Amino acid sequence: MTIAGVKNNKNKVLGKIFNLLFNNIDIVIFCIIVYIKLMSYEKDISTGYLDHSVIFPIAASILILASFSFLFKGKNRISFLYIADIVLSIMLIADLMYYRYFKDITTVAAIRNAKLLQGVSSSVGSVASVKDLYYVVDLFVLLPLTRIYKKRRNNVISLPKRLVSFIIVLAVGVGINACAFYRVSKEQPTLLTAMSNRIYLTNMIGNINFHLVDSYNYISNSIKNSKELPEERLKAIKTFLQENNKTTEENNFKGIGEGKNLIVIQVEALQGFVINQKVNGQEITPNLNRWVNKSMYFDNYFYQVAGGNTSDAEFMSNNSLYPAQSGAAYYTYSGNKYDSLASSLKDKNYYTAALHGNSEGFWNRNVMYKAQSFDDFFGEHSFNVDEKIGLGLSDKSFLNQSLEKMKSFKQPYYSFLVTLTSHFPYEAVDKYGDFNVGEYEGTFIGNYLKAIHYTDEQLGQFLDNLEKEGIMQNSIIALYGDHFAIPKDNAQQLFKFENESSSDDYTWFKYQKVPLLLHFPGDEYAGVNHKYTCQMDLYPTLANMYNLPRQYMFGKDMLNGDSQKVIFRNGSFIDGENLYVSWSNSYYDLKSGAKVKETEELKKEKDEYTKELGYSDDLLNHNLINEFSQKEQK
Missing domain, CATH: 3.40.720.10 (Alkaline Phosphatase, subunit A)
Structure with missing residues (x-):
């Protein structure tokens, strides 16, 4: 092959790469912008050292979202990405405001309670920050650019090619997510289902994945709670309550x-x-x-x-x-x-x-x-x-x-x-x-x-x-x-x-x-x-x-017994000697404030308290006080 031929082939390859980038520049820009926003959010809610392994599930969640854009034709794809950016930006700002007020992450159940927030608009306004505009400034910059790009983008990719691109990008995203979720399940076996520590979970899998898991759990729990609890679980809850409500020898x-x-x-x-x-x-x-x-x-x-x-x-x-x-x-x-x-x-x-x-x-x-x-x-x-x-x-x-x-x-x-x-x-x-x-x-x-x-x-x-x-x-x-x-x-x-x-x-x-x-x-x-x-x-x-x-x-009688147990809804607890902080998964000595390494005894205590929160959830989800009292009357 002549030198001219080599140059010609090189130009063709560069041309194809350029066309590939140009035809997908909307997806590339979307992924970069959303990644920056999600990482900024993680830093805003991180209470200490940010575990940078969250980069992978964040990237995976963006790939999964972006993969669906391949199902749309040219101009419609740009509209899809722009609308997705708007929705994500609003969601991140809402999550930040909720975090500042409640020290927690927004959930589906919390959104259901939104009507109860009527009258506290001033409170919501007080946790809003000018810095939040950072999450929407790109929307104003990109709006005219999307219009220009729509006019200049003429190539329409065939449906088979779009489907292949969709499947490949989706598979990569799901694969990375599967690894991240497996890691969480090994470190905190009940975290993905109980979600007792929502901030820590978000810092491990990212905001988008958190909301996907929360939505799945909400739907799953709604279906599960419509069914009766197994007799073994009922017995465990009743046994716990009987033990917990025993009167002490002191009076x-x-x-x-x-x-x-x-x-x-x-x-x-x-x-x-x-x-x-x-x-x-x-x-x-x-x-x-x-x-x-x-x-x-x-x-x-x-x-x-x-x-x-x-x-x-x-x-x-x-x-x-x-x-x-x-x-x-x-x-x-x-x-x-x-x-x-x-x-x-x-x-x-x-x-x-x-x-x-x-x-x-x-x-x-x-x-x-x-x-x-x-x-x-x-x-x-x-x-x-x-x-x-x-x-x-x-x-x-x-x-x-x-x-x-x-x-x-x-x-x-x-x-x-x-x-x-x-x-x-x-x-x-x-x-x-x-x-x-x-x-x-x-x-x-x-x-x-x-x-x-x-x-x-x-x-x-x-x-x-x-x-x-x-x-x-x-x-x-x-x-x-x-x-x-x-x-x-x-x-x-x-x-x-x-x-x-x-x-x-x-x-x-x-x-x-x-x-x-x-x-x-x-x-x-x-x-x-x-x-x-x-x-x-x-x-x-x-x-x-x-x-x-x-x-x-x-709870326990404060004036009798020696229990000093304090369990918080997010999974943190106090046992009278130690403090466990769930969102950073760390222990402190209550007297000195020095960090304490997790022992088998502390791990067992953490598991027991997580189980206790689960018992209370089951009691509420299945209206068990009504069920137990009816059985006692028979």
Whole structure:
């Protein structure tokens, strides 16, 4: 062959390569842009070192998505890729906003609960960031380019060639994904199905794969939950509940509350770090500090909320059941039967009432309070909305009007009150901003300190009035915070406020506590209890104090026994000596904060706690309290 012929062949090969690239430049650009977005997202949600092996499943998921574009003809293919880019960009921004607020990943069940987020648009807006525009800027740049490319791209690839390209690219993507999923299944055998640790899972398989797995599990679980559980599984759940609800040999405070009123106050966003703390020389919560000294105070009381946030705190405190695996139990399981605190007290001839200054349908409360056997629910329409702050009736007006209602309640009664004004994003600041927070003025944490200072003042007046009216003489009061006030996205402000030099997972967990005060008549039993406890433990503790039966509780009595178990919905846990952080799969010594290597004992403990979460899920998914109680009646 002549030199001219070689050059001619070389030019032909280069021409074919050029034509191949030009005819597929839309797919190449799509893959590069989506890859950059997905990796940026992974870095945004990564709490520590990013495992770069996630590159492979991310690339695989992009190939799988891009493979479907080969099924479309020229111009339609470009439209498909552009629309896919739009959908992915919106999904990533939504996921980031959800992560900043809930410290979790969006799921199908959470999307089903989207209607429950009406009225919190201001909260959603507060977690939005200008940086999020990064995920959509390419859409504006590419729009004119796609139009130009559509005009110049004339070659139409035949259907057989498109099918071959589709199959090859899809097979490569599926193959890489299979390897990634196998790796996860070996490291964390139940993670892909239980999804108990969604952040860690997303950091291992990428965002697109996570949503595919979540959708598959949602559909699979819906089908599975429509079928009866095997008898062996039912027996295992019942055995666990029987063992967990055995009374200990100790009988501290047994029946001490019988015949007394029970007043439970759930305070919006009351986080533990503000108690006995000052800012600019002033006490942040002077009234609660005063009542802490008159009460039994638990300073290691952890919140355990998940996707249901405030409603999860209510759910756990009144039922001692774990939050829903995904979404909100208040919505998903509103048709279930419950052996709730209100139900048990009603059986002892108590009048039971829930009071809250927001709309009755918010978090599906109008349905769930009935399901939990409350005699009455006093929501927004039961109050004179004479002062509105943020989402609803101000705490000042709500607590004053609630007291008037409680005066007319038939005794003994159980009153469950949920405050509202200190709700994120802390709009109480607008009307009650006279609390001087010094250098924190205008910051996220500064606004929170002002908001909780306002709520503290209203709680102080309410508690003082209960005392003046003589109600406290025949009442036990439980007051606790529902969940975090400072989201992970603002963790650095919290660490700075607390003069923390470290910002690791152990330091973060140190501040995921909420106050719990148990007040007894005559300020009896005042003191600090340092035991590790949680929201799941409130009902079992009150059940012992009010001599109520214990059958379906996953928590433990805080005043009896030596359990210091705290299990979080994401799979993290505390056992009294160690902290396990699920999203980084790491252990810490609770006293020193030093990292601890996983032992066989710790691994066994982790497996047992994962199994416990599964038992609670099965109990909710299959309405087992109803099934078990029916069998007992026969």
